[in-house]
Amino acid sequence: MSETHPNLVRIERTATSSDPPLSAEAVFDVLDLRVSYNGKAALQDVSLQVYRQNVTAFIGPSGCGKSTFIRCFNRMNDLIPGALVEGTVRYHDRDLYAPDVDAVEVRKRIGMVFQKPNPFPKSIYDNVAFGPRVLGMTGDLDERVEEALTRAALWDEVGGRLKESALSLSGGQQQRLCIARCLAVQPDVLLMDEPASALDPISTTRIEDLMHELKRDYTIVVVTHNMQQAARVADRTAFFSVDVDEGGHRTGVLVEYDLTEKIFTNPSDPRTEGYVTGRFG
Amino acid sequence: MRITFQQELADLEQSLQSEAGLVIRSLRGALSALRRQDVELAEEVVAFDDEVDRQYFAIQEGIQQLLARQTPVAADLRLVLAMLHVNLHLERAADYCVTIAKLVKLAQALEGDASLVEGLEEMGSRAEEMLEVALESFADRDLERAELLVDLDEMIDTANRRLVHDVLALGGKPELREWGLRMILVSRCLERIGDHAVDIGEQTAFLITGEFREFTDASHPDGSSAAR
Numbered sequence: 001m002s003e004t005h006p007n008l009v010r011i012e013r014t015a016t017s018s019d020p021p022l023s024a025e026a027v028f029d030v031l032d033l034r035v036s037y038n039g040k041a042a043l044q045d046v047s048l049q050v051y052r053q054n055v056t057a058f059i060g061p062s063g064c065g066k067s068t069f070i071r072c073f074n075r076m077n078d079l080i081p082g083a084l085v086e087g088t089v090r091y092h093d094r095d096l097y098a099p100d101v102d103a104v105e106v107r108k109r110i111g112m113v114f115q116k117p118n119p120f121p122k123s124i125y126d127n128v129a130f131g132p133r134v135l136g137m138t139g140d141l142d143e144r145v146e147e148a149l150t151r152a153a154l155w156d157e158v159g160g161r162l163k164e165s166a167l168s169l170s171g172g173q174q175q176r177l178c179i180a181r182c183l184a185v186q187p188d189v190l191l192m193d194e195p196a197s198a199l200d201p202i203s204t205t206r207i208e209d210l211m212h213e214l215k216r217d218y219t220i221v222v223v224t225h226n227m228q229q230a231a232r233v234a235d236r237t238a239f240f241s242v243d244v245d246e247g248g249h250r251t252g253v254l255v256e257y258d259l260t261e262k263i264f265t266n267p268s269d270p271r272t273e274g275y276v277t278g279r280f281g
Numbered sequence: 282m283r284i285t286f287q288q289e290l291a292d293l294e295q296s297l298q299s300e301a302g303l304v305i306r307s308l309r310g311a312l313s314a315l316r317r318q319d320v321e322l323a324e325e326v327v328a329f330d331d332e333v334d335r336q337y338f339a340i341q342e343g344i345q346q347l348l349a350r351q352t353p354v355a356a357d358l359r360l361v362l363a364m365l366h367v368n369l370h371l372e373r374a375a376d377y378c379v380t381i382a383k384l385v386k387l388a389q390a391l392e393g394d395a396s397l398v399e400g401l402e403e404m405g406s407r408a409e410e411m412l413e414v415a416l417e418s419f420a421d422r423d424l425e426r427a428e429l430l431v432d433l434d435e436m437i438d439t440a441n442r443r444l445v446h447d448v449l450a451l452g453g454k455p456e457l458r459e460w461g462l463r464m465i466l467v468s469r470c471l472e473r474i475g476d477h478a479v480d481i482g483e484q485t486a487f488l489i490t491g492e493f494r495e496f497t498d499a500s501h502p503d504g505s506s507a508a509r
Contacts, residue, residue, distance in 0.1 A: 227354070228352055231354065263355075264354040264355060264358070265354070265355060265358055265359065265491060266355065266359070266490075266491025266492075267355055272355075273355050273356060276354045276355050277283075277353070277354055277355050277356060277357050278283040278286070279283070279287075
C-alpha cells in the first residue's frame with residue numbers, strides 16, 4: 001500500500017494471534033486401523049495423523065472406541081487377552097507393531113495418564129523417581145524429580161514435603177503427580193484418557209492449563225467425554241461414533257477429524273453436528 | 282436432545298423477527314410523517330424507539346444467558362452469533378428511522394419539493410422491502426434470496442446518488458436549500474438502512490455456510506479481496 005500511496009499514513013498491521021502456527025509434522029500415522037476383541041471389531045477403518053506438539057482430542061459417545069484407540073498408541077491393548085490390532089500405526093516413521101519393537105520402550109516414549117489418579121502407595125518423591133530408577137536412567141535423580149514436578153505444576157505445592165505419601169495429596173494433585181511420573185522418563189508423547197473426569201472444576205482447570213503448557217514440549221493426545229474440554233484444550237479434534245450392524249453389534253468408527261475450531265463451529269459431517277450440539281448421542 | 286435449549290434458541294429467533302416488525306413499523310411511520318409533514322407522528326416515531334430498544338436489550342440478554350449457560354456449538358453457535366449481529370443491525374436501522382423523524386421535524390416549516398419527497402418514499406419502500414427480504418431469508422435459511430439484497434441495495438444507492446443532484450437542481454432559494462440539505466440526510470439514512478439489510482443477509486450466509494464473507498466490499502469494489 002505504501003508504495004502506491006506514499007502520502008497515506010501507514011497503518012501498522014498487527015497479527016491477530018500470537019500463537020505459533022500448528023505443526024504439521026506427524027508423530028503418529030494411523031492407516032486402516034481395526035481393533036477387535038475375541039474376533040469382534042470394536043473399532044475399524046480408522047486413518048488419521050497425530051501432529052507434533054499439538055493437543056489432539058478424541059471425542060464421541062460411549063462405546064465409540066475412543067479409549068480403545070488411544071490405547072493403540074502405546075500398545076496398551078497388547079495387555080488385553082483376545083485383543084487384536086490390525087492395520088498400521090506408525091510412530092515417527094516406525095511401525096509401532098513391528099515384531100522387533102519393545103513395548104516397554106514404547107511406553108517410556110509414550111506415557112499414559114488415566115482417568116483415576118493411580119499413584120503408588122509410596123512417597124511423592126518415589127512416585128516420580130520410580131520410572132527413571134526402573135529404566136536405569138543416569139544423572140541426578142533429585143534434579144529429575146524436581147524438574148518433572150515443576151513441569152507438572154506441582155513443585156510449588158509439594159516441594160517441601162517430598163517424603164510424604166502420595167496418597168495424602170488431593171485428587172487433582174495426585175493426577176498432576178501421575179503426569180510428573182510420566183514426564184520423569186522424558187517421554188515424547190503424553191496420552192491422557194479422561195484425565196480430568198474424576199476431578200473438581202478447579203483441578204480440571206489446572207490440568208487443562210497444564211496441557212496447554214506441556215504441548216510446547218510434548219505431543220498430547222486426550223480422550224474426553226467432556227466436549228467443552230476438547231473445545232478448550234485441543235488443537236485438533238477427532239469425532240468417533242458407533243455403527244450398529246443388523247445383528248446389533250456396535251463398532252466404533254472415525255467420523256470426522258479436523259481443527260477443533262472447525263469441529264465446534266462448522267463441522268462437515270451431520271453426525272458430528274448432531275453430537276456436538278447435543279441433538280443426539 | 283437438549284429440548285429446552287432448542288426452544289430457547291427458537292424463541293430468541295422469534296423475538297428477532299418481532300423486532301424487525303417494530304423496525305418496519307418505525308420506518309413506515311417516519312416516511313408517513315415525511316409525506317404528510319406530520320410533526321406529531323414524527324414525535325411518535327421517536328418515542329416508539331424505546332420499544333425497539335427494549336426488544337433489543339431483551340434479545341441481547343437472552344443471547345448472553347444462552348452463551349453462559351448452554352455453550353452452543355456448531356450450527357447453534359453460528360445462529361447465536363448471527364442473531365447477536367442481526368439484533369444490532371435492526372437496532373441501528375431503527376435509530377435511522379428516529380433520525381428521519383427528527384429531520385422531518387426540522388424541515389416541517391420549510392418549503393419543500395413534492396417530487397423529491399416521492400423519490401424518498403420510493404427509497405423508503407425499497408428499504409422496507411430489503412429488511413423483509415433480509416429477515417425472511419434469515420428465517421428460511423435461504424442463501425440465494427439473501428444474496429438478492431446486493432442488487433436491491435444497488436438500487437437504493439443509485440437513488441441516493443441521484444437525490445444529491447435533484448437537491449442541487451432545486452436552485453438557490455435559501456429555504457429550499459436548507460430543506461434540500463435535510464432531505465439529503467433522510468436519503469442517507471434510508472441508504473444506510475439498506476446497508477444494514479445487506480449485513481443481515483451476510484449473517485444469513487454465515488449461518489448457512491459457516492464462512493464470514495462480505496457480499497460486496499466497499500474498500501475493494503473491483504472484486505479483489507481484503508487480506509484476512
